[in-house]
Amino acid sequence: MKSSLVRRGGLLAAVVASVVLAGATPASAAPGDGSAYGVDVNVTLLGQPAVKVGPLAAANTAGPTTNTLASANAAGILTAGVITTEAKRDDNSGAVTAKATTADVGLPLLKAALGTVGVKTVEAVCTATQEGVKGSSTLADAKLGSIGAVDANPAPNTQIKVAIGLVNVATIILNEQIKNADGSLTVNAIHVKLLGGVVGALGSGDVIVSSATCGPAAPPMPLASGAGLWIGLGLLGAIALPVGTRIYRRRAAQA
Structure with missing residues (x-):
């Protein structure tokens, strides 16, 4: 019985040691993801075919991490100059x-509805x-x-109603911030929502200009150093100590 318990204690210690050594690899948990794009158009104007453009110049932490597009044009809907995007992750933090x-x-x-609408940089x-x-x-x-000029740094989810006469035909959301179910955050600098289904409507659908999504951050915690090492040693102590104590008590009883 004594030799069986000793072998079992040695096996448990070996398993824990292997866990500690395996934790030496630098990525025990994947960090968070990020993405960005410049323009996304998905609208159907009254009496016209649906228009789907984008997402343009998309970047992602999985690659490509940067992107550039010289210009964008969705006839009668949107025009844009240079688009630049990036989505990067620091693997250390x-x-x-x-x-x-x-x-x-x-x-x-x-x-x-509004006349000429333009923004130098979004x-x-x-x-x-x-x-x-x-x-x-x-x-x-x-x-x-x-509507005139707007704040260069609008508050999150600033909404502007767009009407033709007395009929609201669209909503412009500035600095739209959406908290996603997975803990990430999506920021749309400009989001135009067409309100279909009303008399006098322009159409239905969405136009988004400059969008970025992040996180949540999830850094790796190498088990062989820092806090990870102490967790590993704590696990070793929690498992190995009761085994050693049991062997000692068996020996004392036999004596």
Whole structure:
């Protein structure tokens, strides 16, 4: 019996040791993901075929981590200049950063309701660290026709109603921030939602300009160093100590 217990204790210690050594590899948990794109159009205007463009210049932490597009055009809906995006992860800390910047944006889609709509630069940014996930949007030199100029850094989920006469035909959401079920955050710098199904509607669908999604951050914790080492040693102590104590008591009883 004594030799059987000794062998069993040695086996348990070997298993725990193998866990500690296996934890020496630098990635025990995959860090969070991030993505970004410049333009996404999915609308159906009254009396016209559906228009689907994008997501354009998409970037992802899985690759490509950066992307660039010289210009974008969805006839009668949107025009844009240079789009640049990036989505990067720091494998040491697990921090994620995603950013989308779209230049010289025009929205002829809204001309009938607002007049000329233009923004010099539209940028969405998100970051994920161990402290949490946050995002922001910047609209440089933004003029929304009859609505006028808007704040360069609008508050999250700022909504502007767009009407033709007394009928609301669209909603513009600035710095839209969506908390997803998986803990990630999506930031859409500009989101135009067409309200179909009403008299006088322009159509239905969505136009998004500059979008970034991050996190949550999930850094690896190497088991063979730092906090991971102490967790491993704690596990070893928790398992090995009762076994050693049991062997000692058996020997004392036999004596």
